[in-house]
Amino acid sequence: MRGMVRRLTSADHDFVRSTAAWPRSAADPALRRLTHLADHSKLWLGLAAALATRRGRPRRAALRGAGAVAFTSAVTNGIGKPLLPRRRPAANLLPEHRRLAAPPTSSSFPSGHAASAAAFTAAVSMESPRLGLALLPLAGAVAYSRVHTGVHWPTDVLVGAAIGTGVAVATHRWWPVRPAAPGLARPSARTAAIERGEGLVLLVNPASGGGDPSCELARLLPRADLVHPIPGRDLTEQLHAHLDATGNAQALGVAGGDGSVAAAAAVAATRGLPLLVVPTGTLNHFARDLGIVDAADSLRALSSGSAVDVNLGAVLVDDLPQRWxxxxxxxxxxxxxxxxxxxxxxxxxxxxxxxxxxxxxxxxxxxxxxxxxxxxxxxxxxxxxxxxxxxxxxxxxxxxxxxxxxxxxxxxxxxxxxxxxxxxxxxxxxxxxxxxxxxxxxxxxxxxxxxxxxxxxxxxxxxxxxxxxxxxxxxxGALQVYRPxxxxxxxxxxxxxxxxxxxx
CATH class of the missing domain: 2.60.200.40 (Tumour Suppressor Smad4)
Known part of the structure; x- marks a missing residue:
């Protein structure tokens, strides 16, 4: 072990001395600014805040990345540095124009900057490989900037990056990554293909959290019968009454969140009608499991007649009628x-x-x-x-x-x-x-x-x-649902x- 440590220390010194001979360039001030920007993980938390403004995978990537950075900082600063103290590189090893004006005085081992960079990038990659690939050069630049400015040895950076990557991967134990593929279901062979909304009764809930989609849906489905919730009235009762009055509905649709979908699904299952789900709510768990991301997916399935048979849960409460x-x-x-x-x-x-x-x-x-x-x-x-x-x-x-x-x-x-x-x-x-x-x-x-x-x-x-x-x-197989x-x-x-x- 002592021999391996000596060899690594010698390699650290050789690398720093060789880079010290590089000519002065515009990269020197840029790397100093970058390393300051990454102090206290400001860079990564700022990127997480920007990603969190976008729903779906970017937001999940931001939350996983911020959590990985927090755990990584606790490991490197609370465990690694106190247990394995190491002096930072001497100031005279590098030219003055590359050194920081106020270098840190804490233990050099491991590099907290490299650990946070690796943790955030690896965590984001777990949710969105494309975003992770885009962040990789920035993370590499932050990690190298610590060596370039003379505040870390190369092995500090390598071990820090390994710690950050390990912590990011470990988040999977508490928060598994949601698969990109939707839930599987049996294809249905008995669905009506509907063009322009002919024969479709569509419940539109403008208060579902995603804005009122009524005008857009009326344009996309001009022949559909749009129904809006009546305040104070039970949705399932309203839909049953409307379908009884209509008499010739071929399918039932719902544009809203999970609460609206549940009410429409109960009516569709009871009447044996196929259900069209248009995700416009704040929470769209059922639509996500179906693999329906937006209205375009819903309309494509409706026009082609593509559907699957899914199971529902039912519950009997005391002597009340069955609920779905x-x-x-x-x-x-x-x-x-x-x-x-x-x-x-x-x-x-x-x-x-x-x-x-x-x-x-x-x-x-x-x-x-x-x-x-x-x-x-x-x-x-x-x-x-x-x-x-x-x-x-x-x-x-x-x-x-x-x-x-x-x-x-x-x-x-x-x-x-x-x-x-x-x-x-x-x-x-x-x-x-x-x-x-x-x-x-x-x-x-x-x-x-x-x-x-x-x-x-x-x-x-x-x-x-x-x-x-x-x-x-x-x-x-209680419910037949349109999906692409x-x-x-x-x-x-x-x-x-x-x-x-x-x-x-």
Whole structure:
């Protein structure tokens, strides 16, 4: 080890001496300015702020990059520099015009600038390889500027870059990268191709968060029957009444967010109509899982008659009629977790916001005594997803398939010693899958009986009814949805009832 250190030190000195002989150039002041710009990660946080103004992958890349930089700074400054102190290069090794006026006095090893540059670039690359490739020359220039200005040895920079890259890759454990491909589903062979909106009843929710698309949709679909929500009236009742009055609708469409989509999907599934989804809301989880990015995708599928059959979740509450959900349903504190997570996610990112929301809700929650499929438990909250969600941990975000025929059931147990603390530790360490306080199962049906006061049911982010007996079931191929044609692999066999993903 000592011999290797001596050889690396000798190589460091040789490299610095050889670069000291380079002639003066315009790169010298440019690299000094660049290295100052990267002080305290100002450069990377500024780029993250700029990327965060764009929705989708750029925003996720910005949040992952900023998080990676924060963790990397903690590792390099809180662990690396105190444990492995090293003197910085002597001032006389380089000409004066290349040196910084006020060089840092902390340990030279490892380079925090190089670590942050590598962390941000690697993290952005995980979400958007093109953006990462564009940032690579800038990150390399920042890392080299530390050697060029005489404040780091080359090995400081190399080790710092390795630390930053490692931290960025490690973020995948807590916040898996959402795949670019949409969820798979069985192609449908019974869909009507519709031109110019003929026979289409289209619900347009101008209050969904993405602006009022009514004028544009009326131009693109001049023969469609546009319907707007009536304030104070239930959307499903309004749509049923409108379809009864129309009598000849060939398809039902919805332009809005997940709440509007859920209402339209319930009507379409009940009446056996194909559903057109136009993502114009603030949150478009169902559309994203379908691979529908904008109205152009929706209209292309509508005109070609391309559609898939997807599964829905259904729930019976006490003696009330069946209710549908396209994404998720939940009991207990989970509605509050979702509300806080979505409120904080634009500032902090989905995983940090989800963790903070869970801690906030669990700190004030009361345990709920229940029977789940006949077995008594005490739980803090329960989540039920239509089809299996990924990741299998804190923040279920996407579905690789929309036709699995199962429910994704997750709940946090309250009948274990220190259950809240155990759950929070598991969430923070990314080890929820092996945590006894957190249960994950996939099954076709689950019955939850509340052994106390009635609790609220939330469906697709909307709190709907309260009750004591909840029967959740997967409805196979219940909904036919338009989406652009793509190659779909042959459907795989579905899991049998009660495939467990955690302790029961």
């Amino acid at each position: 959900f396209v994404n998720t349903a939940s009991l207990g504190g989970y509605p509050d977790v979702v509300r806080l997570r979505e409120k904080w996610a634009p500032r902090w990112g989905k995983w940090p916001a989800g963790a903070a929301a869970l801690v906030r809700v669990l700190a004030s929650a009361e345990p709920i005594p229940v029977r789940i499929n006949g077995f008594r438990h005490r739980i803090w909250l329960l989540f039920v997803g239509s089809n299996g969600y990924r990741p299998k941990g804190l923040a279920p975000t996407w579905r690789p398939r929309l036709d699995t025929g199962v429910l994704d059931v997750r709940y946090v147990r309250a009948d274990l010693p220190f259950s809240r603390a155990r759950f929070v530790v598991g969430a923070l360490t990314g080890a929820l899958f092996h945590n006894r306080a957190y249960v994950q199962q996939e099954c076709r049906r689950v019955r939850v009986e509340v052994l106390g006061p009635p609790v609220a049911l939330a469906r697709d982010g909307e709190v709907s009814v309260t009750g004591r007996a909840f029967t959740f079931a997967a409805r196979d 044609e793509r190659d779909e692999p042959r459907a795989t066999p579905r899991p049998a009832f009660g495939v467990a993903r955690g302790p029961s």
